[in-house]
Amino acid sequence: MLPLLSAGRPPCLDDPSTFCSQVFSVTHNQWLAGSANWLITKPVKILMILVIAFVVRLLVRRLINRVTTLPKTGGKLPSMLRPLRERAPEVLGSAVIERRRQRAMTIGSVLKSMATFLIYGLAFILVLGELGLDLGPIIASAGIIGVAIGFGAQNLVKDFLSGIFMMVEDQYGVGDVVDVGEASGTVESVGLRITTLRDVKGTVWYVRNGEVLRVGNSSQGFAVAVVDVPLGYTADVERATTVLAAAASAATEGDALKDNVLEPPEMLGVESVTPEGIQLRLTVKVRPGKQWAVQRALRAQLLAALEEAGFDPPLGRLFPAAAPPAEKK
Numbered sequence: 001m002l003p004l005l006s007a008g009r010p011p012c013l014d015d016p017s018t019f020c021s022q023v024f025s026v027t028h029n030q031w032l033a034g035s036a037n038w039l040i041t042k043p044v045k046i047l048m049i050l051v052i053a054f055v056v057r058l059l060v061r062r063l064i065n066r067v068t069t070l071p072k073t074g075g076k077l078p079s080m081l082r083p084l085r086e087r088a089p090e091v092l093g094s095a096v097i098e099r100r101r102q103r104a105m106t107i108g109s110v111l112k113s114m115a116t117f118l119i120y121g122l123a124f125i126l127v128l129g130e131l132g133l134d135l136g137p138i139i140a141s142a143g144i145i146g147v148a149i150g151f152g153a154q155n156l157v158k159d160f161l162s163g164i165f166m167m168v169e170d171q172y173g174v175g176d177v178v179d180v181g182e183a184s185g186t187v188e189s190v191g192l193r194i195t196t197l198r199d200v201k202g203t204v205w206y207v208r209n210g211e212v213l214r215v216g217n218s219s220q221g222f223a224v225a226v227v228d229v230p231l232g233y234t235a236d237v238e239r240a241t242t243v244l245a246a247a248a249s250a251a252t253e254g255d256a257l258k259d260n261v262l263e264p265p266e267m268l269g270v271e272s273v274t275p276e277g278i279q280l281r282l283t284v285k286v287r288p289g290k291q292w293a294v295q296r297a298l299r300a301q302l303l304a305a306l307e308e309a310g311f312d313p314p315l316g317r318l319f320p321a322a323a324p325p326a327e328k329k
Helices: 002-007 019-027 030-034 036-068 095-130 135-152 154-169 237-252 291-308
Strands: 177-179 184-190 194-198 204-208 223-231 266-274 277-286
Touching (some): 036 095, 095 154, 154 194, 237 266, 237 291
Antiparallel strands (some): 266 277
């Protein structure tokens, strides 16, 4: 029996510095000492890997929250967004805070998801390495599965990537008035996959980011209020131009419009000649998002100024042609 016992003796027992020898000195069990690496050492290493991954993920998420969270007082940019370009117009007021909050929250969510994937992915590979598994076939299989999922969900991936670029570039945000082709209106929320718009009729539009090929933003930098004023064919165009220019200057310098007007109005003259009459055009550079209010106010005052100056409106616009009388049988 001694040779047999001698033959089954684990070699690690001969080295007192090994964990195997220490386990044998405590338990006096050769099988337990020989299996100590699998029963104790590897589980402890795997547990340490998982604990470290969890702690690192927790710290990274807290760091991301810290640099992407708006301060409780004020609407200053989070430190993560300061290097990025921001196109939020100042006239949006309180909507700027909501715009920044959503932008910071979405970018923070992307960063946290990427950090979780990388940290836990690395921990998973280290655990497989501790178990002695060959990682080559597993990585190859994962790559094939990833390609298959990518082809199957390419629209979803396209939406997410488009959403990330729109967030980083700040193409539009909460409070902007945009035209994305099929829908136009005021942006209510911007996500990684869906942008929500509300048009002037109150209809809510959900637009997939991947389907947005072009964006017309009416709320960045400045806007131009365009006012077309109709005249009859017999009207004195030169005198009407003078009257309109004076009325527009007086209106834009008034208390109701001066805060929204950036430059003096520009009288462009005759824009078009239609069967109903002549169109005169006037433009004013205004704050973004205020062009429609300025247009409505100017149009009312300009028409009143023309009427006060004695100009008659084109009859074709105010009084449509009457239908011919029915023939008597």
